[in-house]
Every structure is written in structure tokens, then in C-alpha cells.
Amino acid sequence: MDLAQIKTPTLIIDPIKCYDNIHFMVKKAQKHNLIFRPHFKTHQSQTVGLWFKKQGVEQITVSSVQMAKYFSGIYKDITIAFPVNVREIYDINTLAQNTQLNIVIENLESIHFLDKSLKHNTSYYIKIDTGYNRTGVNSESLDIINDILDEAGKNMNLQFKGFLCHAGNTYATKDIDEIHTIHNKNLKSLSALRNNYQNKYPNLIISIGDTPSCSLSDNFEGIDEIRPGNFIFYDLWQHHLGACSFNNIAVAMACPVVAKHSNRHELIVYGGAIHFSKEYIELKNQKIFGQVVKLTQDGWVQQNTKNYLTKLSQEHGTIKADSKLFREIQVGDLIGIIPIHSCLTANLSDRYIDTQNQTIEHL
Amino acid sequence: MDLAQIKTPTLIIDPIKCYDNIHFMVKKAQKHNLIFRPHFKTHQSQTVGLWFKKQGVEQITVSSVQMAKYFSGIYKDITIAFPVNVREIYDINTLAQNTQLNIVIENLESIHFLDKSLKHNTSYYIKIDTGYNRTGVNSESLDIINDILDEAGKNMNLQFKGFLCHAGNTYATKDIDEIHTIHNKNLKSLSALRNNYQNKYPNLIISIGDTPSCSLSDNFEGIDEIRPGNFIFYDLWQHHLGACSFNNIAVAMACPVVAKHSNRHELIVYGGAIHFSKEYIELKNQKIFGQVVKLTQDGWVQQNTKNYLTKLSQEHGTIKADSKLFREIQVGDLIGIIPIHSCLTANLSDRYIDTQNQTIEHL
Numbered sequence: 001m002d003l004a005q006i007k008t009p010t011l012i013i014d015p016i017k018c019y020d021n022i023h024f025m026v027k028k029a030q031k032h033n034l035i036f037r038p039h040f041k042t043h044q045s046q047t048v049g050l051w052f053k054k055q056g057v058e059q060i061t062v063s064s065v066q067m068a069k070y071f072s073g074i075y076k077d078i079t080i081a082f083p084v085n086v087r088e089i090y091d092i093n094t095l096a097q098n099t100q101l102n103i104v105i106e107n108l109e110s111i112h113f114l115d116k117s118l119k120h121n122t123s124y125y126i127k128i129d130t131g132y133n134r135t136g137v138n139s140e141s142l143d144i145i146n147d148i149l150d151e152a153g154k155n156m157n158l159q160f161k162g163f164l165c166h167a168g169n170t171y172a173t174k175d176i177d178e179i180h181t182i183h184n185k186n187l188k189s190l191s192a193l194r195n196n197y198q199n200k201y202p203n204l205i206i207s208i209g210d211t212p213s214c215s216l217s218d219n220f221e222g223i224d225e226i227r228p229g230n231f232i233f234y235d236l237w238q239h240h241l242g243a244c245s246f247n248n249i250a251v252a253m254a255c256p257v258v259a260k261h262s263n264r265h266e267l268i269v270y271g272g273a274i275h276f277s278k279e280y281i282e283l284k285n286q287k288i289f290g291q292v293v294k295l296t297q298d299g300w301v302q303q304n305t306k307n308y309l310t311k312l313s314q315e316h317g318t319i320k321a322d323s324k325l326f327r328e329i330q331v332g333d334l335i336g337i338i339p340i341h342s343c344l345t346a347n348l349s350d351r352y353i354d355t356q357n358q359t360i361e362h363l
Numbered sequence: 364m365d366l367a368q369i370k371t372p373t374l375i376i377d378p379i380k381c382y383d384n385i386h387f388m389v390k391k392a393q394k395h396n397l398i399f400r401p402h403f404k405t406h407q408s409q410t411v412g413l414w415f416k417k418q419g420v421e422q423i424t425v426s427s428v429q430m431a432k433y434f435s436g437i438y439k440d441i442t443i444a445f446p447v448n449v450r451e452i453y454d455i456n457t458l459a460q461n462t463q464l465n466i467v468i469e470n471l472e473s474i475h476f477l478d479k480s481l482k483h484n485t486s487y488y489i490k491i492d493t494g495y496n497r498t499g500v501n502s503e504s505l506d507i508i509n510d511i512l513d514e515a516g517k518n519m520n521l522q523f524k525g526f527l528c529h530a531g532n533t534y535a536t537k538d539i540d541e542i543h544t545i546h547n548k549n550l551k552s553l554s555a556l557r558n559n560y561q562n563k564y565p566n567l568i569i570s571i572g573d574t575p576s577c578s579l580s581d582n583f584e585g586i587d588e589i590r591p592g593n594f595i596f597y598d599l600w601q602h603h604l605g606a607c608s609f610n611n612i613a614v615a616m617a618c619p620v621v622a623k624h625s626n627r628h629e630l631i632v633y634g635g636a637i638h639f640s641k642e643y644i645e646l647k648n649q650k651i652f653g654q655v656v657k658l659t660q661d662g663w664v665q666q667n668t669k670n671y672l673t674k675l676s677q678e679h680g681t682i683k684a685d686s687k688l689f690r691e692i693q694v695g696d697l698i699g700i701i702p703i704h705s706c707l708t709a710n711l712s713d714r715y716i717d718t719q720n721q722t723i724e725h726l
Contacts, residue, residue, distance in 0.1 A: 008428075063677060133627065270445070314706055343677055344636055348711070
């Protein structure tokens with residue numbers, strides 16, 4: 001990697017790690033006979049999208065109509081895993097005309113709106129909540145689910161595809177056991193749902209989404225489809241959850257060092273909230289916004305001592321440095337930082353490059 | 364305002380409030396005989412930049428070389444208030460050729476680099492730290508300041524402009540008294556500095572930057588220049604600090620409502636971390652990511668009961684709603700949300716519109 005070409009905070013993507021992360025999930029899906037419909041909101045890149053395609057992926061997930069439009073050039077079976085935003089009906093109709101579009105419904109109001117405005121064949125999942133408490137119908141509220149099925153059943157343009165769940169509560173766990181506990185409870189709730197609807201809808205699909213469960217579990221009983229997204233890059237959050245090893249993390253931000261403060265043992269980098277986002281994890285009552293790595297010709301390597309990004313303002317990042325790092329790094333150097341939440345960091349990045357300095361196109 | 368045209372999360376800017384905020388600061392600067400060099404990192408918009416120009420502003424502050432390039436089309440005297448990133452020397456030279464460029468220096472390493480590479484006349488401030496502990500030379504470290512002045516004095520392209528300070532610690536205060544205390548301590552440190560260097564540099568400028576002090580104080584003794592930025596929009600953070608009234612806040616995000624959950628009295632909006640940033644304030648041990656307002660024909664109005672954005676994921680926002688709001692708002696409606704930190708929210712926004720639905724161009 002030619003570091004001299006990097007002038008401003010730049011997200012470096014390691015294609016080999018990405019390939020391995022995709023391969024791991026493709027194999028896991030094959031082993032458990034699952035449809036693999038990866039979520040593309042993490043990378044938002046057609047180039048990365050083609051890496052998935054090379055490994056046989058044909059169905060994808062996105063989180064906005066805008067992303068669906070962007071990826072519709074290279075993928076023709078797209079799930080927008082967000083409660084349908086009826087205000088975007090014009091674009092939804094355009095997409096539904098040209099792709100196998102799958103939307104997510106969780107209330108009757110949106111069906112009533114779609115009755116008046118949806119013009120093309122569209123599949124829909126019912127969003128199910130098994131305990132995350134964000135969106136979705138409680139998996140035990142069969143009366144609401146039946147109402148949705150009845151109401152949507154009257155609309156010739158809406159085809160029921162199945163139940164979609166996102167156990168986002170696995171991201172707030174303290175250890176791997178807790179992830180397994182949430183995931184296994186999830187499977188039970190979804191299996192009960194399948195038992196209720198299997199006869200009437202023999203082809204229904206049960207779809208789950210979170211990266212921690214998909215990475216760690218080998219129990220997918222009753223599941224038909226997985227939609228993990230973050231795993232393509234992983235990040236410090238996933239590593240701290242135990243969902244990946246440090247070496248699986250496929251992105252690092254290269255940041256110019258602009259100041260050193262020896263009295264506080266702090267390095268100041270060009271790299272702030274507008275590059276990383278303000279997502280943090282807490283270690284020993286200290287907020288951590290990223291972890292330092294050593295940039296190399298081939299990408300980056302983990303350092304023996306852990307040095308963290310401990311403060312962020314709009315453009316400034318502050319690294320609390322041990323003596324060795326403080327001594328080695330000079331003003332004008334680049335330093336590598338593993339982000340806390342790669343989805344938000346990638347979303348903020350003007351520019352991705354790979355470990356050969358090639359620009360990677362993205363939304 | 365034609366709300367029907369808004370399909371996705373959209374930042375609405377109220378030009379009248381912006382005009383009043385600019386006017387307030389222009390008048391304050393005039394009253395205290397201060398150079399008004401507003402920071403443009405908050406809005407990052409040439410359109411908004413021209414609103415300043417109409418009120419007589421000719422000198423501006425930005426926080427990156429990229430922003431300096433963007434604004435150099437309409438402003439010819441630009442301070443980049445960030446420790447000079449020597450890796451961007453090519454663009455710095457281009458800018459210095461065409462504008463009155465002012466950079467910020469806080470260490471000898473950057474001067475040594477500039478000695479080899481700076482090709483055009485450039486002014487520089489020495490960054491002074493009076494207690495924020497982010498960047499800058501401690502105001503009492505005269506030996507370091509003298510070293511910088513001596514070293515930079517040998518470079519014919521570098522002209523000493525003065526001392527620049529940003530009391531970012533006023534953003535972490537609990538009440539207005541604390542802001543005044545920090546500000547007044549700041550003035551004392553900077554005055555001491557002036558006394559030390561006034562004879563040798565009779566034209567030196569003392570420049571301060573933070574919006575809370577510039578908004579609240581009427582004591583600018585020994586100060587020559589103010590560089591507030593956030594005040595153009597203000598936000599919930601500034602309001603909670605006491606630096607502005609709620610009605611001074613000039614931006615609100617319009618978000619489509621996509622779900623209602625009556626058991627939790629929660630509204631789910633399309634509007635998440637990729638729209639607001641994850642900046643929060645804490646009220647009664649509850650993280651708050653924004654406050655609900657009622658969108659109207661002319662912009663928005665505050666509601667009698669305070670309803671807050673209490674959770675954010677990538678695209679989802681969760682509003683804890685009182686009974687009245689929950690009853691009034693339907694799926695498909697738009698809801699207005701005042702952001703916590705307008706600089707980060709504006710930076711994330713694909714699109715700004717004004718209260719007449721006109722798109723406001725920005726970086």
C-alpha cells in the first residue's frame with residue numbers, strides 16, 4: 001500500500017479479509033441449507049456487491065429505497081428491510097417494475113396506502129418482533145398478523161413471502177452465551193409462528209438478520225434465510241461481543257497525525273465524528289471510539305499494546321498513546337484506526353480504497 | 364411549506380432564524396469592535412455563506428482544506444482552524460496562491476515541513492490551549508511559543524497573525540455561570556499572552572471561537588476576533604447549555620413516520636444515526652437524540668409537551684410519545700425533530716431545504 005498517497009482520513013478495505021468473511025457466511029448458509037441474502041447497508045458499494053456475486057449470491061437486503069435503486073443495476077432480487085415508507089411509493093413502483101422487490105410490512109395503515117398506490121407485483125414479509133422492541137408485530141400477536149395477512153391478501157399486487165425478524169438485541173450483550181440465549185429464544189418464537197402458518201402458506205420463509213447470531217450460532221432450526229450485513233467488514237463492536245476475531249475486521253481508517261502532546265501522552269489525528277461517527281464502547285468507564293493498528297504495505301497489523309481513540313470532536317480525534325507508540329509516531333505520519341461501528345463509519349466515508357490504493361466505488 | 368414533497372429524512376433550514384442569528388452576532392461583534400470571522404463548518408453551504416456576505420462578512424473560518432477550497436469561490440480570506448495537515452500541502456499551496464489563507468500551527472514539526480514545501484504567502488496563528496486540552500500550546504508555555512515564532516520567522520512565506528484559541532470546554536458545562544467562568548479565565552490567559560508579545564507584534568490578533576461564550580458573554584476584553592460557527596443553526600445542545608432560546612434553533616429534520624407501537628407509546632421514524640449522528644444529551648438518565656416539533660406551513664413550532672427521540676439505530680429513530688402526540692400522528696405522516704448537534708446532523712444531510720421547499724446547495 002502506498003501510504004504517501006493518503007492525504008486525509010481514508011477508509012481502507014482489505015479485499016482478502018472481505019472475501020474470507022463472505023466465504024465463511026456462504027459456507028455456513030450452505031451447511032444449514034439457508035438462503036443467504038446479505039444486507040448491503042454496511043458497505044453500500046457495487047464493487048463489494050460484485051465480490052458477493054462472485055461467490056454465488058443473487059439475493060440481497062438493503063435498508064432504504066435509495067440503496068435498492070443503487071444496487072438494482074447488479075441485483076434483481078432485493079429486500080428493503082425497513083418498514084415500508086409509503087411516501088416513497090413512486091420509487092417503490094419503479095423498482096417493483098424492474099426487480100423482484102420485497103418490502104416489509106408491520107401495520108394495516110401501510111397496506112391501506114399500498115391498496116391505493118402500488119402498481120406492480122411486490123412480495124412482502126411481515127416484520128416480527130421477538131424481543132428487540134424496535135419494530136415489528138409481537139410474534140405471539142396472531143390476531144394482528146392475521147389482520148395483516150387478510151388485508152394484504154385482498155391486494156393482488158402483494159404476495160406474502162414470510163416472516164422477517166432482526167434480533168438487534170444481540171448487539172447489546174455482555175458475552176457469547178447471552179447471544180446464544182437470545183438467538184435460541186428467537187428460533188423458538190419463530191418456529192411457533194411457522195407451525196401456525198405452515199399449512200396455509202407452505203412456502204413461507206422465516207428470515208433472520210443479526211451478524212452476532214449468524215456468525216456464532218450453528219443452530220438454525222426452522223430458519224430459511226439469513227441476512228447478516230456487518231460481517232463483511234466486522235468492527236471493534238463485533239470483536240468485543242465475541243462475534244469475530246480481530247483479524248476478521250476488514251476495514252481501518254488511515255488518519256494523518258497533526259499534533260503530539262507529550263504532557264498528556266496524546267496524539268491528535270485528523271479523524272473525528274464526521275469520519276468515525278460518535279458510536280463508542282465503554283471499557284473500564286472509558287469511552288472508546290476506535291483502536292490503533294499499525295499500517296503496513298499489505299494493510300495493517302494489530303499492535304502488542306492496545307492504544308485507543310478516546311475523544312472525538314467534529315474533525316479531531318485524540319489517541320491516548322503508550323510510550324512506544326508516542327515515540328514512534330511523528331506529526332505528518334498516518335495512523336490506522338479500527339472503527340467501533342463499521343456501518344456508520346463506512347456510511348460517513350467520502351472515499352474507500354483497497355490495500356492496493358484502488359478507489360472502491362460506493363453510494 | 365409543502366410537506367407532501369418530502370419523501371425521506373430532510374433537513375429544513377429556516378432562513379429567517381438564520382438571518383436573525385447572523386444579525387445578532389454581527390451586532391455583537393460591532394458593539395465590541397471585534398472582527399467577525401464565522402466558522403462555516405456547521406452549514407458547509409455556499410448559499411448560507413452568501414447570507415453572511417449580505418450582512419457584511421468578508422472573513423471566514425473553516426475546519427478543513429476541502430471546505431476552504433469549496434468556499435474560496437466566494438470568500439478570499441479564509442482561516443483553516445485545524446492544526447495544519449502537512450499531507451495536504453499541494454492544496455494548501457493552491458489555496459495560498461489565490462486567497463488570503465491563514466493556517467494554524469502548534470508545533471515545530473509542521474514548520475519544518477512547511478520550510479521545504481510552502482510556496483506562497485500564508486499567515487499563521489499559533490493555536491493556544493487555555494484549558495480545553497485538545498490541541499494547542501499551553502498559554503503559559505512561552506518557551507514553546509517563542510520557539511515557534513523563531514522558527515516560523517525564518518520562513519519568508521509565513522506571517523505571524525496572532526493567537527487562536529477554542530474554549531471547547533464551554534460545551535461540557537452545567538450552567539451559564541460555568542460558561543462565563545471558563546470564558547473569563549480564558550480572557551485572562553489570552554490577555555497575559557498579549558502583554559508578552561504586544562511590543563514585538565503590535566498587530567497581533569487574539570481570536571476565540573466557541574458559540575456558548577460568543578452568544579452569552581458581553582466581556583471581550585483583549586479579544587480582537589470571534590469565530591463562532593454553531594450559532595447559525597444552534598441546536599438542542601446549545602439550548603440546554605443556555606446559549607440560545609428554543610426559537611433561535613434554525614434547523615429541524617423532517618422524518619416520515621413508518622410505525623406506531625401503542626403498547627410502548629412509541630413512534631418509529633425513518634431518521635436514524637445516519638441522519639442525526641449519535642450525539643446525545645442525557646436528561647434524567649435517559650439519552651436524548653432529538654426533540655419533537657410540529658411541522659407547519661412556515662416551518663415548525665414547539666409543542667406544549669416535550670417528546671424526545673430516545674433511540675437511534677442506522678435508519679430507525681424511536682420517539683417516546685405522550686398520548687396526544689401518539690393519537691395525532693399517523694403512519695405516513697412527517698414529524699419534525701430538532702437535532703442535538705446541528706453541525707454533525709447537517710454534515711450527514713444529503714439535502715437541505717428551506718421553509719419554501721427550495722433546495723439549499725451544500726458541500
